[in-house]
Amino acid sequence: MMSSLNRMNTRIIPFSFSYHEPTSLEEALSLLSKLGADGKILAGGTDLIVKMKARQAEPRHIINIKKIKELRYITVDEDKIRIGALATWRDLEKSSHIISRIPSLLDAASVMGGVQIRNMATIAGNICNASPAADSAPPFLVHGARVKAMSEKGARFVPIDSFFIAPGKTALMPEEMVVEIEIPLPPPSSSSAFLKLARTSMDLAKVSAAAYLKVDGGTIEEARVALGAVAPKPIRAPSVEKELIGKPATEETFKNASKHVVKDISPIDDIRSTASYRKKTSPYLVTDALLTALSRIGGEKR
């Protein structure tokens, strides 16, 4: 990415496109079905405009969805939290009374970008952009979120585990858009945490990890671990999870289980880090995320 950024003039978007500004969901879906792969949704633009300046994306039609006001919400139902497609990272921070039920997602919001980026960028855009380093991905993976995708034909739910396909590629069809992300409300005696290693707090992750634990009488009942920036997409770490379930919730268990993470990851060298650094740090980050999650269970403070 760096080389193409160096070659470009970041002052302008170097090509023209048609611009659409639907004011209702129906209008947006009808545009998507008409334009298919030629149409690209614009939400906060913090990924898309950067890519367009670098000609890494050259859509012929831009569908700006920001006028569809009813897509901007964060609400809690009896059994789940629902995040609308236009909810921004700052909306998330400001809904901390709701999102505190999903601690790892709040962790991600506090280390994501600067204030201006968080004001502009949407959570849905973060997962649709499908960067292996997307900060919301590990929290969504460990909390078993599902994505509500819609087209003119109707809605379907995609479990987050099968939403990411490859760098920049999701399970969405060209005529579909994300309208909502659902997160089940976690049970009592559970908690989660997200940590990332990055050059500065507003940079994309070199490695990131989220952990979710449910503990009963000192024994780990449920465990889910996910990582970012160590594979072509954000991933779960089943080898670690297997070593946690049924064991006592102790630092020793966490350390032993975390070692197995190398079986689940396939990191590469890129502009942010190296494969070897990522392999070495992943187990420690996973252990720390597990310890932080554990310390939060039962309202205990870190």
Add this chain to the structure above:
Amino acid sequence: MIIKFRLDGRDVSVEVEPNELLLNVLRDKLGVKAPKYSCGIGECGACTVLLDGEPVLSCLTLAVDANGREVTTASGIKGEEAEMLMKAFAEEGAVQCGFCTPGMFVMSYALLHEKKRPTEEEIREYLRGNLCRCTGYVNIVRGIEKVVEMGGKK
């Protein structure tokens, strides 16, 4: 297309193409030079403006997105608090080459509107999207702290 919006307290209308960015339209078509072009990719904060009162990056905002809204640049921020900030920035040496200053100023103003008495940590946190290659940030943080202190005495 022709877009219309409030810019620093006046109504403007200007013809733009969909691929034009708010930053360039402000600087090149409307002659408002406060927001600066530096990285163009969201990393530095020099182009920060308020859009309906919220800080955003004008280098990543399509000009058409400003249609019907309110854009405030560093030039449009006026009043007692702005005067205090400018004075404190000058006294504390928060401005050296000045290139980051319009962005820093807009952010400082937005911060003081969100939080009356931010701590040093909160100030640094709020400014983390704004780069300064001259001051080492210390003098900028002191400038804001000075305004916070003065506000506290009133």
